[in-house]
Amino acid sequence: MNVLRATWKILTQVARSFGGGLGLIIVLTVLCSAAFAPLIATHDPDRIDVLHRFAAPTLEHIMGTDHLGRDMFSRLVHGSTVAMTVALCAILFALMSGTILGILAAFLSTRAERPILVLFDVISSFPSLVLALAIVGVFGASTSLVIIVVGITLLPHFGRVARAQVLTLKHAPFLEAERLLGASTMRIIFVHLLPNIAGPLVVLASMDIPLVITIEAGLSFLGLGVRPPLASWGTLIQDGYQFLSQSAVPVTVASVALGIATLGFTLFGEALRDAVDPRLARAH
Amino acid sequence: MTGQPLIAMTGISVVYPGGVRALDDVTLEIARGSVVGLVGESGSGKTTCCRVLTNLVEPTSGTVMIDGAPLAEIVGRGDLGFRRRIQMLLQDAVASLSPRLAVSTLVEEPLRIHGEPLTEGRSRITELFRRLGLPADIGSKYPHQISGGQARRVAIARALVLRPEVIIADEPTAxxxxSVQGDLLNLLQELRKEFALTFLIVSHNLSVVRRITERTVVMYLGQIIEEAPTSQLFAAPAHPYTAALLSTNPSLDPRKRQARIVLKGEIPSVVNPPSGCRFHTRCAHVRERCRTDVPQLRLAGEGRQVRCHFPLAGIT
Amino acid sequence: MRSIPGWHGRIEMTLSPLMQIENLSVDAATERGTAHLLRHVTLDIARARILGVVGESGSGKSTLASCLLRLLPSNVTRVEGRLIFDGVDLMTLDADTMNAYRGRRIAMIFQDPMTALNPLFTIGTHLVDVQRRRDSGIDRELALATAEAMLTTVGVPDARLRLGAYPHQLSGGMRQRVMIAMALLVEPDLLLADEPTTALDATIEAQIVQLFEELRQRFSGSIVLISHHLGLVAELCDDLCVMYGGTVVETGPVADVVADPRHPYTKALLACEIDPDGDGPLLSIKGDVPDPVNEGGQCVFAPRCGHVIAGCLSGQPPLRAIGEVRQAACIRALETLP
Structure with missing residues (x-):
């Protein structure tokens, strides 16, 4: 109940600024289309209609059709499902494993935490695209691989923030008070520590979503991401790009959609950061 | 003092990495039902003393006995029962409450931690809130929504809900x-009678210590330098440091104002304490022996101890 | 006694107060609405005397100090009243002139000297800069010599060595001495000290208190000592000003006020001081400190006062004279209350 009320309070605060409000609308639109894609899509996204390839936007196909005559709007809507699945799963994976490793590092001694910090450094110094190429080269392209690759790439983000947050709170009087009552370390971490470091981590997660969307699109564009015929924003751009000489509509529609979604999540993330911690807003 | 002391610290030393000797050979007994005051300035080790008693810091050497049982063994067995017996009130009460939990949850935490039935516990909490003068609707509030005085009472409720025997209060009035400190001190004294509590009160407020404690322990640079019944200590301090410390307490009544003894110099660092008597660098009565010989804590009259070669009082 | 370089040994013969605070009100915007930090404060700061301002949290004593320097927090929405300093209303001055007053005629000592000392500059640089505020052409060597003499005066050992030290290399007590030295080098007419010993250990506090006592022999200006510690104020000050809920409730010579308080709040506050020889329960004032957002309409102390009569509820009583040198803001100030 309390969590719901707090969430509602923060969202209303996000919506108060122009950027935040716009971001919130875009985010909600993308999330809705991702969740209810089959209901929203006007056509079967994979139905080929060669007679109507490269159709300009009409009432029938409001965003036109691609080189196989597939309805662009429906493919975009279904592509949002892929984008959101990849983004949310990858972020969730990075958030959870990063937070666990970050908390662990903060609680360990300086020497014991070193391997974890080295791991973070190794991951962040490794170009994610090269990592993706290597993994796809070994295992072949698939959606779950994209999720894992992107998740691993983002893991140090969350790990470092979680560690820094825990380090500032580690000697806080309220944690000491719980220790004095006899609370176990696990109880202290889950009941008292996590709720207090969750804010910055959630903000970071929301700001990383556009990053994941673009990485996924990039990987799919290169043919390393989701497999055709599954509609991903990256593959849509790739398909449109190949037939750019015949029609600019598919590539434009897909790129604009990707751009708007990225912008929306970025605006939302920034407004969320300001709402959760006004001090951070001034620092940036 | 007859019978076994409830708490006995023997030869406790705490050395932090880097050579900081926070406590040096501290021996202290607290009798059941007594109220002991611990005074000293920064670096005196009074906070470390509390942290050793509550097992937040493990002593480098020495033993702590609780009711005749060594604390190290109790902890080694993984027995958290001693946490019920010794509770501590932290100095900053507002910061000692987990900020994302409601007051009702906070007060039930001790019960959950020790696996006590909540239904029976809740009625105890209601009774405690009433006793502590907390409004009934405070349970739904969060720590940042209550006043400093209320936060202190909530912290006391959290400590008392486990029915402890010992309460360590770190600067209870800081x-x-x-206008409200009197209320809190009265409350602590009443609770002591009602719950048969033993109190260790750490404070820099000498008036507080003088008014509510029975024995006073004075610490300087990690050592106990004087221990005596409070009335005797305030009437005739034996250690020159105690005398100087007591003289700094300003009084409103010009007739009670005593000549302030102003110590020269600063409090030396615990990393590199002075040779001989640790107080010799600031003592007005320093003699040659004080610079070289380390004084031991020795008896100075009935129930009094002092760590000084040439005490001002008590030894005839 | 050694003379302090550049010290003005002027003895002020005029009887007019150094500073007259007239009807000063300060409002600030908060989340819950407009907070009245100061409500119609009227107070004189006499020449060459030490005035102690005491009050609990929310009494407005710190706001008053920042007001005297015209350094108010950014959320302040309204400042009204007059601050007449040696015949000049500080409220009417432009920012540059006010800056000059702050640097030369009014100096301040803070509770935490670290906030006022720049961690990147040495103590010597701080002390030279302060002198350059008065005389921008002063020779650095000469200024350093003056600084060293002043550090010795305020009891800093090895003054020459300390000139090269950085603030973080000094203890809290030493930093407070440096702050006092800085304030004295300014040779101000008014020295504001906001809880100057609160952050210090007892034996170090005693040293600083002693320093203040020595200062009053040499310092010809006025000192305003803001503190929550009645005992300290009673020992150090000549005059006392008791504040409560953003108003001045009582003023007068310290000894008189302590011996015979005329405002019920002063009386209650004095009773709360722990008498070490007493026994029985300790006294306290029931109820909560006043909410600054509250509009008022009655005496600020009425909700906690044991002597309320109908007249107390019809508005905040202004300060009224009791005898020649004392004032109290209570309609029953002249009655003998139990």
Whole structure:
């Protein structure tokens, strides 16, 4: 109940600024289309209609059709499902494993935490695209691989923030008070520590979503991401790009959609950061 | 003092990495039902003393006995029962409450931690809130929504809900306005009678210590330098440091004002304490022996101890 | 006694107060609405005397100090009243002139000297800069010599060595001495000290208190000592000003006020001081400190006062004279209350 009320309070605060409000609308639109894609899509996204390839936007196909005559709007809507699945799963994976490793590092001694910090450094110094190429080269392209690759790439983000947050709170009087009552370390971490470091981590997660969307699109564009015929924003751009000489509509529609979604999540993330911690807003 | 002391610290030393000797050979007994005051300035080790008693810091050497059982063994067995027996009130009460939990949850936490039935516990909490003068609707509030005085009472409720025997209070009146500190001290004294509590009160407020404690322990640079019944200590301090410390307490009544003994110099660092008597660098009565010989804590009259070669009082 | 370089040994013969605070009100915007930090404060700061301002949290004593320097927090929405300093209303001055007053005629000592000392500059640089505020052409060597003499005066050992030290290399007590030295080098007419010993250990506090006592022999200006510690104020000050809920409730010579308080709040506050020889329960004032957002309409102390009569509820009583040198803001100030 309390969590719901707090969430509602923060969202209303996000919506108060122009950027935040716009971001919130875009985010909600993308999330809705991702969740209810089959209901929203006007056509079967994979139905080929060669007679109507490269159709300009009409009432029938409001965003036109691609080189196989597939309805662009429906493919975009279904592509949002892929984008959101990849983004949310990858972020969730990075958030959870990063937070666990970050908390662990903060609680360990300086020497014991070193391997974890080295791991973070190794991951962040490794170009994610090269990592993706290597993994796809070994295992072949698939959606779950994209999720894992992107998740691993983002893991140090969350790990470092979680560690820094825990380090500032580690000697806080309220944690000491719980220790004095006899609370176990696990109880202290889950009941008292996590709720207090969750804010910055959630903000970071929301700001990383556009990053994941673009990485996924990039990987799919290169043919390393989701497999055709599954509609991903990256593959849509790739398909449109190949037939750019015949029609600019598919590539434009897909790129604009990707751009708007990225912008929306970025605006939302920034407004969320300001709402959760006004001090951070001034620092940036 | 007859019978076994409830708490006995023997030869406790705490050395932090980097050579900081926070406590040096501290021996202290607290009798059941007594109220002991611990005074000293920064670096004196009074906070470390509390942290050793509550097992937040493990002593480098020495033993702590609780009711005749060594604390190290109790902890080694993984027995958290001693946490019920010794509770501590932290100095900053507002910061000692987990900020994302409601007051009702906070007060039930001790019960959950020790696996006590909540239904029976809740009625105890209601009774405690009433006893502590907390409004009934405070349970739904969060720590940042309550006043400093209320936060202190909530912290006391959290400590008392486990029915402890010992309460260690670190600066119980720090940060409280003069107009409300009396209320809190009265409350602590009443609770002591009702719950048969033993109190260790750490404070820099000498008036507080003088008014509510039975024995006073004075610490300087990690050592106990004087221990005596409070009335005797305030009437005739034996250690020159105690005398100087007591003289700094300003009084409103010009007739009671005593000549302030102003110590020269600063408090030396615990990393590199002075040779001989640790107080010799600031002592007005320093003699040659004080610079070289380390004084031991020795008896100075009935129930009094002092760590000084040439005490001002008590030894005839 | 050694003379302090550049010290003005002027003895002020005029009887007019150094500073007259007239009807000063300060409002600030908060989340819950407009907070009245100061409500119609009227107070004189006499020449060459030490005035102690005491009050609990929310009494407005710190706001008053920042007001005297015209350094108010950014959320302040309204400042009204007059601050007449040696015949000049500080409220009417432009920012540059006010800056000059702050640097030369009014100096301040803070509770935490670290906030006022720049961690990147040595103590010597701080002390030279302060002198350059008065005389921008002063020779650095000469200024350093003056600084060293002043550090010795305020009891800093090895003064020459300390000139090269950085603030973080000094203890809290030493930093407070440096702050006092800085304030004295300014040779101000008014020295504001906001809880100057609160952050210090007892034996170090005693040293600083002693320093203040020595200062009053040499310092010809006025000192305003803001503190929550009645005992300290009673020992150090000549005059006392008791504040409550953003108003001045009582003023007068310290000894008189302590011996015979005329405002019920002063009386209650004095009773709360722990008498070490007493026994029985300790006294306190029931109820909560006033909410600054509250509009008022009655005496600020009425909700906690044991002597309320109908007249107390019809508005905040202004300060009224009791005898020649004392004032109290209570309609029953002249009655003998139990």
């Amino acid at each position: 940060g409280l306005d003069v």
